[in-house]
Amino acid sequence: MDPITAMIGIIVGGIIVGICVHFIPASAVGAMSASTGIATGPSMLSTGCGLAGLYAAGYMIGESTPLVVLSGAMGSALMIICTMLLANTICAFGTGVAPVAGSYDKDPITGWRQKPFMSPGTDGHSMPTTTALSGIIGALLGGAGGSLVFVSVYEMISPILEHTTAITIAGMVGAGVFLINCVLPAYVLVGKSEGMTDKKMKLLHKTFVSCLIVSVITAVFVYASVVVI
Amino acid sequence: MTTQPSEPPAEKKEIPNYKLYIVAVITGIISYFIAALNPNLSFISIILIWPSFVAAAGCVEFLCRYGLGTGTSSIGYWGTACGATVVFASQFIGTGAYSPFLEIAIATLLGYAAGLCANKIIRMKIPRIEVNSAIIAGGTGIITLVVLEVLAGGAGIVGTTVYYIYPVMYIGIAIGILHPYNGSLGEGENQPRTLMLALCEGALLTALFGFIGILLPNTPFIPALGMLIISIIGFVIFVSIWWKRVKKEAYDIVWAGYPAGVDH
16 A cells, blocks of 8 residues: 555544444443433444454454455444343343434334334433444444554555554554544534434534544644654 | 621632643654653653643543534544554654654644544534644654553664553543543532543553553563552542642532431
């Protein structure tokens, strides 16, 4: 991968990371089963997914770029699938509430009714099918985006550094770019998102533009420090 | 006879964060060159990066008072991501005298751009979020830069010899700037006490980095030892001052252990 392509890879990866946060169902009040989503902020959950994806991508480094990106996406998706499965299990058998969403009356995939199973005064609880699918899509995107940044930085710096050093630095830069881009959408989501069925998906363009600007600055600096200066 | 109620004490004016940042940048650059020119004097460098913790923690406090839409932890990690990522990504820049200026400037610019996006595009409507984001990013960049320089024994822009401590540095610095505000909430939070806690945590973190530096095989022993000793001394001083403030300002307010009227 030549440095210009790698720089573009960092920009594209950063934007994908920003978009992924909109798909991840998360809500702080989910801890009290008062809202659909995993019980934490969307940014922090996305960060967890992204870091899991980076670990998975790290095992494949040295292979072709699509394989590394795919590995990162799979690692990230696996992480969120496990999280959602356990969260749903705890809600169903611990708290005693069914997985229902507040943003739609019938689940678009299964057609199951939502409102009758919703506890009064809540916006839903845990993750019904469509919300869970949204989480998986978000994690796939996040893992792929983070891994794309990781592999792009690695390809850029590997000619001038030792293998292990290059992997570590690329991983840290990848994690940093991930964090920069996944916190910006949190300002749009204001701490709560039901995933792709949430009305806040309409604000995706704001996330896109913000992440584009920030990713361009980061990518140009990485390119300049490695290649130009 | 009635007594006139005494006037409430005038609220002390807070120090603007940009002034804290100007101090942090000046001391940060001096500390970088001290560490680069004579690694054995790097204990002085460590003292000079504590203002960066203060400036960054002050901005976290300022932003989080408005209610961000994201948590205090998010803003801390995000700010550190801007600052530390720039430093980590710039290990390859030559060791010219301009390099620390460049890194601090880029980190500040990245923070400013992200803050600008949050305010203008996402419309957060938080006053001065751009400047405060820039200060958080720049402050964390200075801390990362100088600590790496000290641990690398003045090898110019660090080299990559200590790459394996990047993760712990990253998390440590993030906690050091995000926690002071969270840790002071609840009982009449105010800027002086929050910033004093930031100094305590800054000194504790540099002590940790010094300890790690002593244990690592390829970091110079004397600078790491100096870092550890001066940080412990600083930590003891800052904690004693902070603890006096806590007892004076927060002790009675949060007290819930005894029934009312019982002397305690």
